[in-house]
Amino acid sequence: MGLESGEMIVSPVLLVAIFAGFYMAVNIGANDVANSMGTSVASGALTLRKAVVVAGLCNFVGAVLLGVYVTDTIRKGIINPAYFAPNPNLLIYGMIAVLLGAGGWVSIATYLRLPVSTTHSIVGALIGFGLLGAGIQGIQWKVVGAIILSWFISPIGGAGISYLLFTIIKRKILDSPSPLAAAKRVGPFFVGLVLFVIGLAVVYGVSKRLLGNPHFSYVLGIAGAIAIIGGLASYIFLGRYALGENDEYEEMEELSKPLQVLSASYVALANGANDVANSIGPIAAILTVMETQKVTMQVPVPIWVFGLGGIGLVIGISTWGYRVMETIGRKITEVTPTRGFAAEFGAATAVIVCSRLGMPVSTTHASVGSVIGVGMARGIGAINLRVVGRIGISWLVTLPVSAGFTIVIYKVLSALLPQL
Amino acid sequence: MRSVIGALFRKSPFEALHRHMQKVRECCDQLKPLMEAFMSGDRDLIRRKTKEISDLEHEADIIKNDIREHLPHRLLMSVDRSDVLHFLNQEDAVADSIEDIARLIEMRETNVPSELKGELMELVDKVMHTITSLESATFELKSLAQSSFSREEEKKVSDLIKRIDRSEYEADIVQQRSARKLFSLEDKTDLLSVVLLMKIMGELGSVADHAQNTGDRLRGIIAR
Numbered sequence: 001m002g003l004e005s006g007e008m009i010v011s012p013v014l015l016v017a018i019f020a021g022f023y024m025a026v027n028i029g030a031n032d033v034a035n036s037m038g039t040s041v042a043s044g045a046l047t048l049r050k051a052v053v054v055a056g057l058c059n060f061v062g063a064v065l066l067g068v069y070v071t072d073t074i075r076k077g078i079i080n081p082a083y084f085a086p087n088p089n090l091l092i093y094g095m096i097a098v099l100l101g102a103g104g105w106v107s108i109a110t111y112l113r114l115p116v117s118t119t120h121s122i123v124g125a126l127i128g129f130g131l132l133g134a135g136i137q138g139i140q141w142k143v144v145g146a147i148i149l150s151w152f153i154s155p156i157g158g159a160g161i162s163y164l165l166f167t168i169i170k171r172k173i174l175d176s177p178s179p180l181a182a183a184k185r186v187g188p189f190f191v192g193l194v195l196f197v198i199g200l201a202v203v204y205g206v207s208k209r210l211l212g213n214p215h216f217s218y219v220l221g222i223a224g225a226i227a228i229i230g231g232l233a234s235y236i237f238l239g240r241y242a243l244g245e246n247d248e249y250e251e252m253e254e255l256s257k258p259l260q261v262l263s264a265s266y267v268a269l270a271n272g273a274n275d276v277a278n279s280i281g282p283i284a285a286i287l288t289v290m291e292t293q294k295v296t297m298q299v300p301v302p303i304w305v306f307g308l309g310g311i312g313l314v315i316g317i318s319t320w321g322y323r324v325m326e327t328i329g330r331k332i333t334e335v336t337p338t339r340g341f342a343a344e345f346g347a348a349t350a351v352i353v354c355s356r357l358g359m360p361v362s363t364t365h366a367s368v369g370s371v372i373g374v375g376m377a378r379g380i381g382a383i384n385l386r387v388v389g390r391i392g393i394s395w396l397v398t399l400p401v402s403a404g405f406t407i408v409i410y411k412v413l414s415a416l417l418p419q420l
Numbered sequence: 421m422r423s424v425i426g427a428l429f430r431k432s433p434f435e436a437l438h439r440h441m442q443k444v445r446e447c448c449d450q451l452k453p454l455m456e457a458f459m460s461g462d463r464d465l466i467r468r469k470t471k472e473i474s475d476l477e478h479e480a481d482i483i484k485n486d487i488r489e490h491l492p493h494r495l496l497m498s499v500d501r502s503d504v505l506h507f508l509n510q511e512d513a514v515a516d517s518i519e520d521i522a523r524l525i526e527m528r529e530t531n532v533p534s535e536l537k538g539e540l541m542e543l544v545d546k547v548m549h550t551i552t553s554l555e556s557a558t559f560e561l562k563s564l565a566q567s568s569f570s571r572e573e574e575k576k577v578s579d580l581i582k583r584i585d586r587s588e589y590e591a592d593i594v595q596q597r598s599a600r601k602l603f604s605l606e607d608k609t610d611l612l613s614v615v616l617l618m619k620i621m622g623e624l625g626s627v628a629d630h631a632q633n634t635g636d637r638l639r640g641i642i643a644r
Binding site: 034035038039042115166170174175176177179247249250324325327328331332333334335336364367368371372375376377378379380381382383384385386387390391 | 423424425426427428429430431432433434492494495496497498563565566567568569570571572
């Protein structure tokens, strides 16, 4: 027995896992990019091509630098791996079933043109496999409880942040006698703000990768410096700029477009950080079991796995994601850069905080919550609240269906494949 | 819906409200030519103008129904849904009243006493003031939405609405004066003509009233 025969049986299994995980990543990229960055294309802040480039780049960076927290939750936070110690291969089959089950449900829902959350699918799949493979005690219910709580808190938190941000924009810029002048004064602060949070996230991620443990004060310092330099630069640039549009509001919105490019980058970064785990978390679990022949999952996930997930995201974004964003751009005609900035910033902040806490959340739901937050601050003409109802139904359906698919596939796998 | 965000956004009513106001304005623009035809007794022109007004009023109705159909209850808007619907009702009533005036003029060959012509034209002018003021106020809705209902814009629209109030008040005064003038001529004029002329002046006053009510509803829309 031992490693040799184990490796011979498991390697094709690893390939299947990688393929399934990659397929999930492509689906995630395709689904989520339009919902998080659609407002940037609709408002004209980014052309379709530039949006895809920004989304691809930032998703990849977010995945590689910050994806580790949620990935750890997916690979060992929901299911208690200890229960598979006597038979590690069951964990491997289970994780494959998870990928195939969740991936299957996502595919069917997409084909039926239903909104589906890849995050909820994976979590449902994991719970399904965990219950079957290890029983009720095999699931770490505290973690599951926290995750479900985060599914409520992230859209509400996003709504709150966006509401606050747009209210500030309204009071400081839109309410002023000359919105254009006010935008030139206040805009740099927003630029600094976004650069600060992006800088914080990226520098933190980089230093964690390179140094192991980032010194927070040092990270804060660098992020702060980037924010101040960026803010000053934009202040100088804005001071000179005059576009000559007739309407002062239109000119102010034109000037706000670069700001929305920054918030779009921010939300794409958050998206990558949170969603990559949905595809590579199970792969990471399988790899660890294969490498260590143990289930304890102490070994860190190798960086190429994140890269793999990142590439999957990029492919999904640049193919189907592109097409969906194209229709959005034509469908939504009433979003302006100021509104889009407030919505994207709120969603991104909610998602990135949850990512750091290891909580897998739906970036789509956070985006919907944030748009509603801006709407409540009277920033948007008309919002269809029925979508919230549809999302609620999708929640209730996804968890059991995904779990069900996974259970069926797991039973089939464990019947067909030999148990070592 | 493949993209959730796409389904989340709905068309706001402002652009359609703008179109409705434009249509009502087009209808009102026919009022002066109609009254001039009335006073000159040109029956053919009266018939043609009546048909034009009727058609324009119908087109306004279509826009109004279209707006109503696209305002479901589950819509979160930057303005209140029932405020918009009431506003629309009153604005549509303006066009309805213009059509009523046209019918009153068309249904009978009524002679307008020459002494009354001055007052009548003055009344028409005052009524047109209310309409043009209403138009200016309503056309600011787009800027209001753009600025997310900033204090500056709200004050601007508020001032425009006050102009409608003032014009309506002045129209009232002229309407009273016209009625008194008509009664001073009652010995020279047949009863049916007096009745019809009173009705026509009453409807002209109604146009101004509806315009003022519309402006009032606009106040409600802005405030929220």
